[in-house]
Amino acid sequence: xxxxxxxxxxxxxxxxxxxxxxxxxxxxxxxxxxxxxxxxxxxxxxxxxxxxxxxxxxxxxxxxxxxxxxxxxxxxxxxxxxxxxxxxxxxxxxxxxxxxxxxxxxxxxxxxxxxxxxxxxxxxxxxxxxxxxxxxxxxxxxxxxxxxxxxxxxxxxxxxxxxxxxxxxxxxxxxxxxxxxxxxxxxxxxxxxxxxxxxxxxxxxxxxxxxxxxxxxxxxxxxxxxxxxxxxxxxxxxxxxxxxxxxxxxxxxxxxxxxxxxxxxxxxxxxxxxxxxxxxxxxxxxxxxxxxxxxxxxxxxxxxxxxxxxxxxxxxxxxxxxxxxxxxxxxxxxxxxxxxxxxxxxxxxxxxxxxxxxxxxxxxxxxxxxxxxxxxxxxxxx
Amino acid sequence: xxxxxxxxxxxxxxxxxxxxxxxxxxxxxxxxxxxxxxxxxxxxxxxxxxxxxxxxxxxxxxxxxxxxxxxxxxxxxxxxxxxxxxxxxxxxxxxxxxxxxxxxxxxxxxxxxxxxxxxxxxxxxxxxxxxxxxxxxxxxxxxxxxxxxxxxxxxxxxxxxxxxxxxxxxxxxxxxxxxxxxxxxxxxxxxxxxxxxxxxxxxxxxxxxxxxxxxxxxxxxxxxxxxxxxxxxxxxxxxxxxxxxxxxxxxxxxxxxxxxxxxxxxxxxxxxxxxxxxxxxxxxxxxxxxxxxxxxxxxxxxxxxxxxxxxxxxxxxxxxxxxxxxxxxxxxxxxxxxxxxxxxxxxxxxxxxxx
Numbered sequence: 001x002x003x004x005x006x007x008x009x010x011x012x013x014x015x016x017x018x019x020x021x022x023x024x025x026x027x028x029x030x031x032x033x034x035x036x037x038x039x040x041x042x043x044x045x046x047x048x049x050x051x052x053x054x055x056x057x058x059x060x061x062x063x064x065x066x067x068x069x070x071x072x073x074x075x076x077x078x079x080x081x082x083x084x085x086x087x088x089x090x091x092x093x094x095x096x097x098x099x100x101x102x103x104x105x106x107x108x109x110x111x112x113x114x115x116x117x118x119x120x121x122x123x124x125x126x127x128x129x130x131x132x133x134x135x136x137x138x139x140x141x142x143x144x145x146x147x148x149x150x151x152x153x154x155x156x157x158x159x160x161x162x163x164x165x166x167x168x169x170x171x172x173x174x175x176x177x178x179x180x181x182x183x184x185x186x187x188x189x190x191x192x193x194x195x196x197x198x199x200x201x202x203x204x205x206x207x208x209x210x211x212x213x214x215x216x217x218x219x220x221x222x223x224x225x226x227x228x229x230x231x232x233x234x235x236x237x238x239x240x241x242x243x244x245x246x247x248x249x250x251x252x253x254x255x256x257x258x259x260x261x262x263x264x265x266x267x268x269x270x271x272x273x274x275x276x277x278x279x280x281x282x283x284x285x286x287x288x289x290x291x292x293x294x295x296x297x298x299x300x301x302x303x304x305x306x307x308x309x310x311x312x313x314x315x316x317x318x319x320x321x322x323x324x325x326x327x328x329x330x331x332x333x334x335x336x337x338x339x340x341x342x343x344x345x346x347x348x349x350x351x352x353x354x355x356x357x358x359x360x361x362x363x364x365x366x367x368x369x370x371x372x373x374x375x376x377x378x379x380x381x382x
Numbered sequence: 383x384x385x386x387x388x389x390x391x392x393x394x395x396x397x398x399x400x401x402x403x404x405x406x407x408x409x410x411x412x413x414x415x416x417x418x419x420x421x422x423x424x425x426x427x428x429x430x431x432x433x434x435x436x437x438x439x440x441x442x443x444x445x446x447x448x449x450x451x452x453x454x455x456x457x458x459x460x461x462x463x464x465x466x467x468x469x470x471x472x473x474x475x476x477x478x479x480x481x482x483x484x485x486x487x488x489x490x491x492x493x494x495x496x497x498x499x500x501x502x503x504x505x506x507x508x509x510x511x512x513x514x515x516x517x518x519x520x521x522x523x524x525x526x527x528x529x530x531x532x533x534x535x536x537x538x539x540x541x542x543x544x545x546x547x548x549x550x551x552x553x554x555x556x557x558x559x560x561x562x563x564x565x566x567x568x569x570x571x572x573x574x575x576x577x578x579x580x581x582x583x584x585x586x587x588x589x590x591x592x593x594x595x596x597x598x599x600x601x602x603x604x605x606x607x608x609x610x611x612x613x614x615x616x617x618x619x620x621x622x623x624x625x626x627x628x629x630x631x632x633x634x635x636x637x638x639x640x641x642x643x644x645x646x647x648x649x650x651x652x653x654x655x656x657x658x659x660x661x662x663x664x665x666x667x668x669x670x671x672x673x674x675x676x677x678x679x680x681x682x683x684x685x686x687x688x689x690x691x692x693x694x695x696x697x698x699x700x701x702x703x704x705x706x707x708x709x710x711x712x713x714x715x716x717x718x719x720x721x722x723x724x725x726x727x728x729x730x731x732x733x734x735x736x737x
């Protein structure tokens with residue numbers, strides 16, 4: 001039988017190849033930085049899929065930092081260059097994108113937006129000995145494996161939940177409804193907020209999980225109305241957030257609505273409708289709009305790209321600067337040396353304040369602000 | 383060829399044409415009547431050596447190009463081939479439209495993921511449990527639903543796919559929406575770890591493709607095709623259609639489960655969004671695109687569906703638009719699939735074929 005012969009031949013091939021495979025570069029790591037030419041920075045960001053609006057913000061923010069550093073003569077005499085790859089907020093696409101960056105010879109990764117898509121990329125970069133400075137993804141799971149190459153530049157769910165709980169307590173809310181979209185990042189925040197609120201003595205009236213990507217959230221909306229909550233905290237992304245705000249208002253909900261950083265995008269206001277979105281609160285890491293000297297940075301960004309900076313433009317900008325700082329102090333681009341340098345950074349100035357990583361490789365200071373929607377944009381809540 | 387067939391299958395095959403003709407459905411010609419380039423191409427593609435050449439190419443890939451990216455998408459593509467070949471047993475051979483095939487993929491991935499991360503089992507030791515879990519899943523869903531036909535079966539399997547994903551999303555031991563991470567691989571055998579995973583995957587997938595192709599040509603394969611072409615006639619001829627359909631469903635489930643295990647080892651992190659309906663739809667698309675019931679066709683279809691989005695990565699935001707357009711164009715010009723099952727296969731009839 002021909003197929004049996006094929007089977008035997010295939011098995012022989014496997015054995016043969018396996019036995020002779022010790023040569024070549026099959027037993028070594030990925031293509032490392034060559035030490036000449038540009039230092040390549042790799043960025044995974046959603047350019048397609050449900051969070052595609054974020055990709056250009058992050059890409060432009062990082063590009064701005066790259067251009068600034070190059071204008072000042074680069075690092076150790078070498079110029080930087082940025083390679084962007086699509087993660088599509090999908091684990092499989094992200095893993096392939098990460099592998100592509102490794103093959104392209106990036107020295108350091110400055111990307112990562114969706115936490116669940118970033119998780120499978122950790123080990124790919126780790127095996128290739130490439131440090132990751134993750135600007136946006138901030139699930140606690142990212143650092144739970146304690147991989148030496150993973151550094152989070154965004155405040156984690158722990159810090160965001162703290163900021164949210166404190167604010168809710170200060171508002172004097174009597175009953176809070178927590179809504180998440182069942183993703184890694186979103187449930188992380190609601191679970192922690194739930195715990196904090198109970199400790200602070202605030203009633204959590206209901207805790208609902210919705211399925212991302214649907215268009216009718218009347219189940220969750222009715223649960224909120226039935227629970228008589230006077231504050232709703234949505235921790236998912238802007239697409240579902242906008243629909244929820246719209247449907248809550250349409251159903252006659254009168255209380256406050258607060259959203260987490262994944263929903264802080266002007267698309268949220270467009271989807272919800274500007275009237276519905278007025279007065280919606282948000283927990284967000286510090287943005288140039290909210291810090292002194294930020295206006296100058298915004299102008300620089302606008303002059304260069306013709307659009308205002310969006311969510312995570314600043315974190316991406318900072319990620320590149322932190323990467324450059326670490327390579328500079330390490331002296332070269334070897335992964336181990338850069339990781340060590342990252343761990344030793346102390347007081348380097350970024351948007352969220354002076355940077356120092358905790359032993360878990362998260363920010364020592366989270367710096368979450370409360371924003372509010374006024375007109376067609378987010379402003380600092382005063 | 384028919385020596386190993388039981389009497390009833392032989393009887394079925396001898397009598398069926400006459401019965402089908404009586405039923406007014408027409409009988410397919412036993413010999414293909416096409417000529418020219420398509421025949422030459424078809425002959426080349428169905429050559430007994432083609433499978434060997436492709437298998438050797440797949441196994442030799444790390445020698446041709448061992449960049450991390452090529453190995454990554456190569457492994458993805460091979461796992462997708464395994465899924466498509468598995469679904470081909472269910473949809474292509476037996477004609478059961480399964481819209482929730484990603485469920486078995488998820489069952490396999492989670493079974494191996496949970497055992498290896500929470501219980502510390504080595505990856506290879508999870509294989510029997512993965513197979514057992516897939517069979518159990520197939521029994522639970524197949525038992526009641528395989529009594530249904532066509533659209534109804536599709537709807538129930540669609541629901542099953544979503545149930546498995548949402549269950550994984552809500553259970554604690556599956557890691558909830560965060561999924562499982564830090565899943566070990568099969569060991570590195572002194573090689574680069576991604577290359578080691580690639581070779582294990584390539585070997586398993588080569589065997590799986592052969593296995594499915596052999597299944598389709600054997601006695602049960604003929605029973606499957608008979609059930610697909612006319613279930614009532616098949617039953618009238620003495621085929622236990624329920625058992626035969628069950629066999630196809632379980633075989634498909636095992637393929638899906640083992641592919642899930644390979645996926646878990648390859649990705650190192652799994653979460654519910656990896657097993658959504660889009661996956662089931664894409665696997666089905668690979669089967670339809672390649673040509674239902676044709677193993678070489680399905681392998682080609684799976685490679686196309688899996689690799690096209692990656693090859694189009696350079697097109698940035700446009701890549702899924704171009705991907706979609708390409709699929710539409712292919713289906714407009716090749717509605718029967720890229721490489722459909724051959725009409726001249728022995729004892730094979732085509733519905734409404736030339737008389």
